[in-house]
Amino acid sequence: ELDKVKNMVGFLEYMLNTLGSEKTSARDKDVLITESYKKIFRDDKVQIEDDLDAARQVITNKDIPAYLKDVDFFFKDVKFEFTIEDIKIGEQSDNNAFYTVQLLRNLQGTTIDGEAVNNTMKRFIEVNYNPIAQDLKIVSIYTNEFDESAALTYWWNQLSYEWQSIFKKEIKVIDTVQLSDLKRITSIQNIDLRGNIYIQDIAPLSQLYGLKTLDLSKTNVTDLTPVRNLTELTDLNLSYTKVSDISPLRYAWKLSNLSLANSEVSDVSVIEKMSSLQQLDLSGTNLINYNSLQYCVNLKELNLELSGISNLQSIDSLAHLERLNLSRTAIVNLDYLKALTNVRVLHLDSNRVADITALKGLNSLEELYINHTLVSDLSALQELPQLKRIYCDHSGIKQASAEAFMSLRPQVLVIFDSEDLKGWWATLSHVWRSRLQQLGSISNNPSKEELAKLIKLDSINLDKAEIDDLQPLSRFTNLRSLIASHTSVSDLRPIEVLKDITFLDVSYTMVYDLSSITKWKSLRTVLANNTPIQDLPLTFEHPSIEKLYLDNTGIEDNTVRDFINKNPRSLVVYKSTKLRQWWGSLSNDWKSIFNIQLGVNEGSIEALHRLVEGEELHFQDSPVDDLLVLGPFIRLKRIQFSSTRISDLSPLSDHRYLISLHATKSPINSLEVLKDLPRLEELNISNTPIDDIDVLQDMQQLRKLDCSGTPLKRLNALEGLSGLMYLDCSNTLVRNLNPVATISLTVLKCYNTKISERRIGEFKLGNPECEVIFY
Known part of the structure; x- marks a missing residue:
């Protein structure tokens, strides 16, 4: 069968x-x-x-x-x-x-x-x-x-101890998981399993349909079949695994970063359909052929180091490529690189390349690596306007030709004969040398050993230094903390490569753009107070970033809202003066409400920002009578209050992202503000004097309405609300259900109303799937 x-x-x-x-x-x-x-x-x-x-x-x-x-x-x-x-x-x-x-x-x-x-x-x-x-x-x-709950429970009970431990750690749960925890687990977007040698079967990941980032590097995983349905994946790392078949990724249309470095993959034809792919690492692989690369037209970074590629014809169509690594390959002829005019960084180390004439037209090229090659002539690079570095240690480039090139192009540094650090030191200004000597405790004429020790520093403080350029720091790859406050620095691009920085302070500088640090995945804290920054990069999305200080800049509420929506764990401190004034003007009743919301008894500036950047606000049994105090809030989605003196909801018109409003046991006099809340899905006005809900007639997004305990007589405004699923009109003067008889309600509460049992029977007959509570 x-x-x-x-x-x-x-x-x-x-x-x-x-x-x-x-x-x-x-x-x-x-x-x-x-x-x-x-x-x-x-x-x-x-x-x-x-x-x-x-x-x-x-x-x-x-x-x-x-x-x-x-x-x-x-x-x-x-x-x-x-x-x-x-x-x-x-x-x-x-x-x-x-x-x-x-x-x-x-x-x-x-x-x-x-x-x-x-x-x-x-x-x-x-x-x-x-x-x-x-x-x-x-x-x-x-x-x-x-039955979603049963399915999740069954899935969880089938997991191994190792997998359960991994998921518990991700959601920070120690004890027995509840259904709500399981839903949080299946909503996880980022999983890092790198180096976990106990992981062989990734079947448990099949339930994480929203997973975006997955690192399986250096694990014992061999089969990708369980992740074939994870179509939201954007980043996948399979480096140093025994994976040989990536065909299960054929529906991973959104994949933008894929690493197969040193894996056993030999066929990558599946990448032909990955139109979003921007970063691809095939280093250490030996593919049957590389023809599929020609279809990856949106690639920006491609690593083919130590791969089996011998002909570059398959990549000449990759016009958006910015970083290309061809080191330790059998490549000799570079003619097919002529079309790659957007390449900024090119690695050709340790291969048989002797002629780089083909690079003459790469006007975006900034860094070229030709260490351990037969290249002996750099003249083809003389007209490249963006060129900054040429690395040619142990090549055919001699001192005379290197110095001649730098004489013609003084802004370009040619590093050769293992004296690269000495050359770097020689280009530094007196201010930089003096500050680095102090930081690294090195001599005036440092040895190679002292310089090697210097560039391993993980913390550098340049506060009040007379500098305007951070380029000298590009070698400090171990840097974790950088303070460059009170300087004339304006551009962070020179340190873009320092992706392990966790703390950055550029307050009181001329820095105007943070785009260069968007790829710093370890970044935790940024201080950029008193700078000319006007906006945040659209790509600034960091699951790890915790705090961003932008006081006295051009940053506005909408920008912060968009940023926090992408980085919900983050705190942005950007309007401290306004919030201090606002807090000082609040009544004791409101301060008490907000202190309960914050869980603290004092309004620190960080706490106030966390308050106004929150999505929910709940309070009850308070004599407050005005919602104007909510003006500074920028992300409110859910407001719930009860037993207050609030009568006017109009101040909520500025909070257009509200999806849930509970305004109960309060003297509310009008619902007109709902016209300005296009996203509202849930409304509770129980035990209020509201007797007219006509304003709801166009709110197609409304899913749940509780108007119990009001003097409401008619439900006519709900007639066209096809999405309404829950209605509670108990303890009202309603006597007719016809307006809601055809909108597919799933729950109707209408006890203690003017509705007759006959009408209830008619409604039940026409809506057999609806749960009706009536007596």
Whole structure:
């Protein structure tokens, strides 16, 4: 029977592809929609959870003919691909068998409006066996499984001790995990397992559908099949593993950073479809061929060091490439590099290259590495405007030619004959030498050993130094803490390579742009007070950053909101003066509320920023009567208050990101402010004097409404709210349910109202799925 089930799924795939093909005639499509589907479906009432619109937020079911029609209607040309993952066998209440097929559905094509679509999701197909007719029929197709809590609990109980320990550590839980913890675990976006030799099977990761960053380097993982459905992955590190097959990544469309360094992968054809790929590390690999690289047109960084590549024809189309490493390869001819005009850093160390004429037109080139090569002439590089460094130790470059080149291009440093550190020291200004001598406790004429020790410093304090350029620090790769406050520094690009810095202080400088530090994954704290910074980079996304100080800059609320939305663990201190004044003007009642919210008894500047950057505010049993004090808050999504003197909600109009508002047991006089809250999904106005909810009539996003205990008489405003799922109108004067009879409520509470039992019966008959609480 399993073969028959598989054949049925194959026929469904064929049927959908025939229907979605622009080559299929209208007549044939009509036959499919009206007749052919009956071969595999129980009847025309079989429900299918809609998956044709990836942006849909509300679960929608359609009967099979309607679904088939939509396939034809919404797409100009579309293809479905089903990959069966599992088939489970069960028994119905009548002892007949049923089958649940779990598969991965990929939908790729063009909409009727000409927009390209390409998305992948998990689907379930339920098939029943009819012993009388002795046949199989599909009875349901859906995405969302019925009992999520049971599934999560089962998944957790199947995990090994090692995996449970890993996940507990990620969410900082020591004791027994609860259902809420399991949901947090399955929502994890970043996992670092590098060096964990106990990890061999990564099947537990299959439940982490939102995973974006995964580091499996130096583990014993060999099979990537469990992560084939993790289509949100953007960063994946498989270096120093025994992985040989990366075909399970064929749906990882969003992957931007992939490392296969020193792995056993020999075929990377799957990367041809990774249009978002920007960083690729194939160092230490030996591929069958490298032709697939030509399709990775958005690559910015490519590492082929110690790989088997011998011809560069496959990379001449990578016009966006900025960093390229070809060291220790069999490359001799560089002609195919002529087209790579955006390359900034090029590594050609330890190969048989002798002629670099092909690099003459690489006008973006900043650093060139040709150590241990046969190169003897640098003249091809003389006109490159951005060139800053040439590393040519143990090459054909002699001292005379190096000095001649630097004479023509004094801003370029040519490092040769292992005297590179001496050359670096010689270029430093007196101010830099003096400060570094002090920091490193070295002599006026330092030896190579002293310089080697110097550049290993992990902390440097340049406060009030008379410097305007940080370029000399580019060699300090061990640097963790840098203070450059009260200097004339304006540009951080020279230290962009120092990606291990955790603390940076550039307060009271001319620094205006933080883009150069966006890739510092270890960064924890940044001080940039009193600088001309006006904005934060769009790519500034750090799971590790904790504090960002930007007082007395041009940074505004919207910028901070966007940043914290990307970095929810971060604190941005940027309007200290305003908050001190605000706090000083607050009544004792409000201070008490906020102290409870903060969990502290004093308004420190960090605490005040954390308060106004928070998403939730709860308070009750307080005599406060005005919401104007919430003006400084920038990210409020949920407000809940009860038993207050607040009557006016209009100050909430500035908080357009609110999704939940509970204003209960308070003398609220109007809901007009809701017109300014386009994201509101949940509203509770119970036990207030509100008797008119007409303002809700256009709030299609509203999902939950509690108006119990109010003098409300009519529900007419809710008639068109198709997304409303929960309604509590108990203890009101409502007597008619007709306005909500057709909006698919799942819960209705209407006890102690003017509604008759007859009307309740009519409502239940028309809404059998709704839980009605009435007495």
